[in-house]
Amino acid sequence: MKSHAKSEKHQVCFHCGLDVPSGARWGVDFNGQWKPMCCPGCEAVAQAIIDNGLASFYQKRTAYSVTAKLPLETLEQDKQSEIETEGLGDVIDTSLMIEGITCSACIWLLERQVTKLKGVVSFKINYATRRAVLKTVQHQIHVSDVLSAIREIGYQAVSFDVNKQFYRLQKERKDFLGRLGVAVFCGMQVMMITLGIYVADPSDIEPNMLQFLKWVSALLTFPVVLFSAKPFMSAAFRDIKNKMPGMDVPVALGISLAFLASLYNTFTGQGDTYYESVCMFVLFLMLARYVEFLTRWYAISSSERLTQAVPMMAQRVGEDNHIHSVAANTLVLGDQIQINPGEVIPADSLVLSGESQVDESILTGENEPIDKKSGDRLLGGSHNLNNTLRARVSCVGEDSTLSTIARLIDRAHAEKPAWVEVADRFASVFVGMVILVTASTAMVGYWQGQTDWFSIALSVLVVTCPCALSLATPTAYTAAMSSLFDRGIIITKGVALEQLSAVDRVVFDKTGTLTEGSMRVSKCTLFGQQSEQALMDVAISLEEFSDHPIARAFKREARQMNCQVENIEQENGAGLTGQIEGEKYSIGSESYIRRVLGKRFESIESAETQVYLSTDVNLLAVFEIHDDIRVGAAKAISWLKNQGKAVSLLSGDKQIPARWLAKKVGIEDVKSEASPRDKLAEIDRLQLAGEQVVMVGDGMNDAPILAKADVSISVSGASQLARASSDILLLNNDMQALQHVFSLSKKMGIIIKQNMMWALVYNVGALPLAMAGYVEPWQAALGMSVSSLVVVLNSFRLRFVLSKANKAKQQKRVEFG
Amino acid sequence: MDSLYFLIPVSVFLVVLIVAIYLWSVRSGQFDDLEGPGHSILYEEEKNADNVEEKSAGLKKDQ
Numbered sequence: 065m066k067s068h069a070k071s072e073k074h075q076v077c078f079h080c081g082l083d084v085p086s087g088a089r090w091g092v093d094f095n096g097q098w099k100p101m102c103c104p105g106c107e108a109v110a111q112a113i114i115d116n117g118l119a120s121f122y123q124k125r126t127a128y129s130v131t132a133k134l135p136l137e138t139l140e141q142d143k144q145s146e147i148e149t150e151g152l153g154d155v156i157d158t159s160l161m162i163e164g165i166t167c168s169a170c171i172w173l174l175e176r177q178v179t180k181l182k183g184v185v186s187f188k189i190n191y192a193t194r195r196a197v198l199k200t201v202q203h204q205i206h207v208s209d210v211l212s213a214i215r216e217i218g219y220q221a222v223s224f225d226v227n228k229q230f231y232r233l234q235k236e237r238k239d240f241l242g243r244l245g246v247a248v249f250c251g252m253q254v255m256m257i258t259l260g261i262y263v264a265d266p267s268d269i270e271p272n273m274l275q276f277l278k279w280v281s282a283l284l285t286f287p288v289v290l291f292s293a294k295p296f297m298s299a300a301f302r303d304i305k306n307k308m309p310g311m312d313v314p315v316a317l318g319i320s321l322a323f324l325a326s327l328y329n330t331f332t333g334q335g336d337t338y339y340e341s342v343c344m345f346v347l348f349l350m351l352a353r354y355v356e357f358l359t360r361w362y363a364i365s366s367s368e369r370l371t372q373a374v375p376m377m378a379q380r381v382g383e384d385n386h387i388h389s390v391a392a393n394t395l396v397l398g399d400q401i402q403i404n405p406g407e408v409i410p411a412d413s414l415v416l417s418g419e420s421q422v423d424e425s426i427l428t429g430e431n432e433p434i435d436k437k438s439g440d441r442l443l444g445g446s447h448n449l450n451n452t453l454r455a456r457v458s459c460v461g462e463d464s465t466l467s468t469i470a471r472l473i474d475r476a477h478a479e480k481p482a483w484v485e486v487a488d489r490f491a492s493v494f495v496g497m498v499i500l501v502t503a504s505t506a507m508v509g510y511w512q513g514q515t516d517w518f519s520i521a522l523s524v525l526v527v528t529c530p531c532a533l534s535l536a537t538p539t540a541y542t543a544a545m546s547s548l549f550d551r552g553i554i555i556t557k558g559v560a561l562e563q564l565s566a567v568d569r570v571v572f573d574k575t576g577t578l579t580e581g582s583m584r585v586s587k588c589t590l591f592g593q594q595s596e597q598a599l600m601d602v603a604i605s606l607e608e609f610s611d612h613p614i615a616r617a618f619k620r621e622a623r624q625m626n627c628q629v630e631n632i633e634q635e636n637g638a639g640l641t642g643q644i645e646g647e648k649y650s651i652g653s654e655s656y657i658r659r660v661l662g663k664r665f666e667s668i669e670s671a672e673t674q675v676y677l678s679t680d681v682n683l684l685a686v687f688e689i690h691d692d693i694r695v696g697a698a699k700a701i702s703w704l705k706n707q708g709k710a711v712s713l714l715s716g717d718k719q720i721p722a723r724w725l726a727k728k729v730g731i732e733d734v735k736s737e738a739s740p741r742d743k744l745a746e747i748d749r750l751q752l753a754g755e756q757v758v759m760v761g762d763g764m765n766d767a768p769i770l771a772k773a774d775v776s777i778s779v780s781g782a783s784q785l786a787r788a789s790s791d792i793l794l795l796n797n798d799m800q801a802l803q804h805v806f807s808l809s810k811k812m813g814i815i816i817k818q819n820m821m822w823a824l825v826y827n828v829g830a831l832p833l834a835m836a837g838y839v840e841p842w843q844a845a846l847g848m849s850v851s852s853l854v855v856v857l858n859s860f861r862l863r864f865v866l867s868k869a870n871k872a873k874q875q876k877r878v879e880f881g
Numbered sequence: 882m883d884s885l886y887f888l889i890p891v892s893v894f895l896v897v898l899i900v901a902i903y904l905w906s907v908r909s910g911q912f913d914d915l916e917g918p919g920h921s922i923l924y925e926e927e928k929n930a931d932n933v934e935e936k937s938a939g940l941k942k943d944q
Contacts, residue, residue, distance in 0.1 A: 171917060171920070241912055246900055249899055249900050253896050257889070280893060
């Protein structure tokens with residue numbers, strides 16, 4: 065390689081777009097021009113791309129590539145990947161997940177690089193999912209060879225087990241599209257023919273022609289009934305076998321009765337045919353089901369997005385301070401990792417050194433980058449923006465934030481609330497009634513000698529299908545939950561959303577809820593002769609033993625001397641006493657110190673939380689702890705009040721700081737100095753008074769209180785997720801997320817009511833008309849299908865209630881470079 | 882009117898053809914990625930032009 069000494073200022077790497085360090089000599093010869101590079105990794109990759117005759121990649125791309133890493137050694141897991149392949153005959157299929165794709169030209173580059181390898185049959189990358197399917201001839205090439213070819217041009221690829229759920233959904237979608245298409249094309253033809261028969265006078269069409277048209281319709285309806293309507297048929301068959309008739313039973317019965325009767329009438333050459341009704345019925349029902357499926361698809365693909373967020377590679381700092389590239393899933397607790405700017409953080413970790421901004425939007429929905437410095441938590445899957453960070457891995461595998469979120473979402477979607485089962489049972493009673501009504505209509509009509517008794521009975525059967533009724537709530541729930549998830553709000557119990565709209569009172573906790581929970585010592589008042597630093601050292605040493613949130617404020621302070629503490633005595637939530645160099649020291653709340661000293665002293669008025677330090681005879685110092693009010697708290701509270709909800713503050717803190725905070729955020733009803741037991745009693749009292757109570761807490765110290773409330777919301781932020789226990793989790797630091805939850809829950813309530821109303825009005829209204837013979841079977845089919853389609857589409861609207869912010873987020877993602 | 886006896890079977894035949902093509906396209910994954918092919922068409926031209934020599938050159942090198 066040539067080495068040109070060229071050092072202009074503000075040069076960016078030709079490959080990845082990072083600044084080239086001054087004095088760096090890396091670069092490649094590109095079409096006769098010297099292009100500088102930021103590191104040997106990029107240089108090697110660019111050289112490989114050019115050597116492979118793929119240089120035009122650099123003209124095609126619309127975004128810089130990901131910074132390449134050296135060394136490009138073979139990873140351990142390449143060897144494992146052989147086992148995961150599955151295949152028939154000579155051609156093996158392997159699913160690959162590819163990392164580093166920044167624009168569509170990358171796909172071009174990858175596909176060319178891989179398909180030219182000998183033994184590769186095909187290599188297709190899905191741009192939307194960043195997944196690829198590799199087909200190779202057995203014994204001609206190993207998957208690991210392909211992986212190293214991909215690595216050579218600067219991408220990371222790994223073979224993976226096709227996620228069962230995702231795979232199943234993909235298959236289901238294809239299935240739906242196929243069945244829908246057949247129903248559309250065949251239904252269109254049948255309608256065309258039928259329209260001709262309707263429009264023409266009966267005398268206009270020769271009997272032979274009429275018979276011909278009917279046979280053609282029958283032929284075209286065959287695939288619709290046998291193929292498109294198969295899901296209804298098999299579901300109905302299963303329901304009957306389980307003796308639990310659901311809404312599919314009347315649907316299947318209607319379709320098959322109408323089709324068989326038409327076929328019989330066509331064969332005998334007399335009586336009505338209902339081919340067009342059958343086609344339309346199937347088509348519209350399928351359409352309604354497909355839209356319902358799409359809501360589910362969106363919900364699941366957003367949690368799918370999460371599992372893809374963690375990168376495959378991590379930079380582990382070895383004992384000799386060397387950096388090794390390792391697969392992210394081999395990281396263990398306590399490993400030291402380095403995260404370069406622009407990289408995704410491979411695991412939950414604690415920052416050891418460095419300061420940077422991190423984008424956590426994928427987890428929390430929050431678009432603003434967050435400052436991180438030594439001691440802060442990093443979330444696996446978030447994006448490091450400016451500077452290099454060193455961190456210690458604090459959580460891996462099942463316990464990591466990402467897996468926890470994914471698990472919670474899966475649970476919420478899988479959970480079948482009690483009322484759904486009640487609705488199912490209700491539906492089966494309803495279905496029984498429908499069939500009974502149909503049968504009696506048919507019999508009465510037949511005895512009375514009506515000529516069209518069959519078509520009336522058919523109309524009754526189709527018109528009264530409770531499809532819309534059974535779709536009314538589940539569709540609304542799915543849409544609402546996935547819409548909230550995009551905003552960093554996780555619903556762990558679906559029912560909570562419905563209850564939320566009926567709530568009268570919102571009770572807030574103070575520390576860590578209305579305030580950020582990131583406390584610092586803001587002021588220190590001294591009473592003795594000792595220096596501030598000496599007392600601070602004592603306080604820090606004592607607070608080391610406490611896990612109260614306030615103790616964190618002391619742990620952040622700088623200390624000069626480490627004091628050896630002995631004989632610790634703790635009183636939970638109040639304070640602690642310990643011996644340092646023979647002297648007894650106590651630290652804690654005002655009332656605790658008063659008890660220790662056994663005498664009164666003049667208390668200091670302050671708006672901040674106070675911590676007292678004393679020996680067993682003298683008061684030494686009072687520390688004031690400052691805690692920032694959470695972003696958006698005041699706005700969220702005034703919004704809640706506007707919605708007519710009562711708002712209270714329930715705090716374990718002293719009266720003055722509690723009142724001060726309440727005034728700042730606009731809460732009038734304040735209960736201060738409440739112990740956990742007092743808080744429980746207060747919630748109990750409110751509930752006995754007939755109020756529905758929402759408790760908003762940090763989800764950790766107040767778990768029993770959260771459990772007691774009708775609905776619990778925790779604002780713990782994503783980092784404490786695993787320990788938080790509540791119905792609704794706000795991952796976002798911004799309190800205004802509360803507003804989204806409440807407004808969406810209200811909207812959802814409205815939509816469910818609309819759906820129910822519509823379904824009932826339709827079913828109840830149409831039944832007498834159908835029994836009286838005013839509804840033709842095709843009209844019944846149209847009415848029934850359209851009514852379920854209306855319900856599904858109405859629910860779908862919930863996705864767009866909060867859509868504005870999402871757009872901004874997407875735009876940010878697409879940004880160049 | 883007699884022409885209908887010919888035209889309707891033709892239309893039925895066409896529908897069968899359309900359905901067959903449609904089902905094939907769904908099953909072969911034409912609808913799986915609605916985004917990528919829209920981009921890849923921009924690179925297609927050049928790919929065909931030098932594909933043959935590329936492939937053989939690439940093969941030699943990688944062996």
